Amino acid sequence: MASKTVEHVLFPGIDVRVERVSDSSGSLVEEAVSTARPGRCPDCRKQARRVHSSYQRTLTERPLGSRQVMVRLRVHRYFCDRRSCSRRTFVQQVGGLTERHRRSSVGLTDWLRAIAVELGGRPAARLCHRLRLAAGRTRLLRLLKASAVPDRAPQVLGVDEFAFRKGCTYGTVLVDVE
Known part of the structure; x- marks a missing residue:
């Protein structure tokens, strides 16, 4: 059986190299470096060639046991x-680990979203507190409202209008037909 590296255990399938893991006052601190290829500009999608800086x-991250x-x-x-x-610089995102802002x-965001879907605001916040996840009710509810932004605009758009009650309240539905 092949031996697994620290990267395969802590970050399976993610392009990072772990440089150091330290234990400080009950929490685990993992220092890592991205090994992913240079990213694409979020605005024009051009592949980056020149490094501006690093930070x-x-x-x-998700807890490991009680840590x-x-x-x-x-x-x-x-x-x-x-x-x-219009964008002069942009930051590299590591697929499966980071998102902008x-x-x-x-992984932790997916966990919190799943808890928020099942329990809602205050009950989800209480469960997160017991699991030692830093998430209040407003953060959990914000995860429910955040919708994924598509990479491209719809090419074929379907429009339908309807009345909730005749003569009073109307609604419009926009559908990506593709």
């Missing part, structure tokens, strides 16, 4: 070289 992001887990991830900021693009990992 360390701190992410909250909280923090990931200190070193990522790159890249230049967007397309002159017509999030301080928690994709």
Whole structure:
């Protein structure tokens, strides 16, 4: 049987290299570096070629037993070289681990969303407190309202109008026909 590396255990299928794991006051701190290929500009989708700088992001990860887990991830900021693009620099995202403007990992966000779907606001917050997950009721409810933004706009749009009550309240439905 092949031996597994620390990366395969802590980050299965994710392009990171673990540099150090330390235990500090009941929480596990994992220091990692992204090994993913340079990303694409979020606006124009052009592949990055030049590194602007690098910095360390701190992410909250799913707990390991009774320990909280923090990931200190070193990522790159890249230049967007397309002159017509309004964005000059952008940050590399690690698939399966990071999302823009999030301080928690994709895995933890999925856990919190599942708890919020099942329990709602305050009960979900109480369960998160018992599981040692830092999430209040407003954060959990915000996860329910956040809808995924499609990568592209619909090409064929269907429109239907209807009345909830005749002559009083009307509604409109927009459907991506594709």
